[in-house]
Amino acid sequence: MLNNFLMFYAPFIVLIGSLVLAFVVAPKDDAVRRQIDEEE
């Protein structure tokens, strides 16, 4: 039962989840902006 879920449904959940996470995380660039400011 668990294996069936992992084989047939979970791959798409992980795929879509990682896409959503990529869009959530992408705009968060405070760390690199701070790094740029410090180097200047």
Add this chain to the structure above:
Amino acid sequence: MGNEEAVFFSRVLTETTLSFHIIYATIGVGVPLMIMIAQWVGIKKNDEHYILLARRWARGFIITVAVGVVTGTAIGLQLSLLWPNFMELAGNVIALPLFMETFAFFFEAIFLGIYLYTWDRFENQKKHLLLLIPVAIGASFSAVFITMVNAFMNAPRGFDIVNGELININPLVAMFNPAMPTKVAHVVVTAYMTAAFVLAAIAAFRLLKGSNHEYHKKALYLTMKIGLIFAIATAVIGDFSGKYLAEYQPEKLAAAEWHFETEGNAPLIMYGVLDDGEVKYAIKIPYALSILAHSIPSAEVIGLDQFPEDEIPPLYIHYLFDIMVTIGVWMVLLAAVFWIGTKRRWKMVTTRWFRWLIVLGGPLSIIAIEAGWWLAEVGRQPWVLRKIMRTQDAATTSGHVDTMLVLFCLLYLILGIGSVVILRRMFRKNPVEQEIEDRNMEKGGDML
């Protein structure tokens, strides 16, 4: 040329074509998403550096699409010319996903053209970004449909066999076969991951070569973050693939893991060499194969002892598995250290040697997908259509495959060198600093 030679050269030619095509196809699937993310971040943060990233990536993307179209056409041609018996048997079943792949590509190509020719035509950048959504969807779904065909070759379903012919065909059952979810998801996330790490390698290279512009730093941070997310997703889906293999293609899993005897508490073998059937110098991770296959440490994993010798895939696929997994783990670690290091102001992540490691990550990611595809294809052997048709029975008997091999190798050489030369010239003649300056002037100096 005898039949054995024809089979041999057909295999070499198909492997060469796929190995070359997969580089451009992977970038072609992954880069539209990266362009979309960059443009979206640029709009959201009102930061022209990200918008410029999207513009420049889109320009390079066109070259890879052009080469991908040529090599993709070559594969279609070779399917019919080199594997006529396979196409005769299974052509009716795989026709639907093959046509849908073509439609997905047209969908992508049409909107890509509109997207490229409408930069600066929209006052509202968000409307322009909308044009990129069908491009990214078309690119990803091309990969989805073609991988469905490959999944069908591994787990053929959706027909009855009567007198050696496939009848009562149900294309949807064939497309949604048991191999499809793990294969499709794995292929798509690895394409996103590879595109991110290749673009990260380019940004790191520019920083190493003297351009200290913040454009490259933002590009590096963005691509490494995205690469990390998809690298972790790749590893997780890779684990699901192990469970699929244990259930539906146990001989492939057993060959990849050098698992000779059926047993419980099975260890995972990493690295090592095979010497007269004996595994030497390997690292054995206790219970890991049982967990990978069935999520239970004590679970029994079917070994190669359960299969006739002529149905066992070549055992060198273990090395391919090692290469793929090692590079995958390395890239997760590298990207994680970079991300955390940038957040916590570690000096290490801005050093030259660390940036060289990121540059190396680009080609390494491509080697990983090559190893993964070889593992998938060689691991299916001796079958072209598992348990139904052997590879040797599917090939052409033509006596000119060796000539075709030479000609296609020449074509790939020209395309490979040509695309690299064009991309280098395209970006060298128009460096980032120059383009930012030009665009500043166009917009009256208030752009950045």
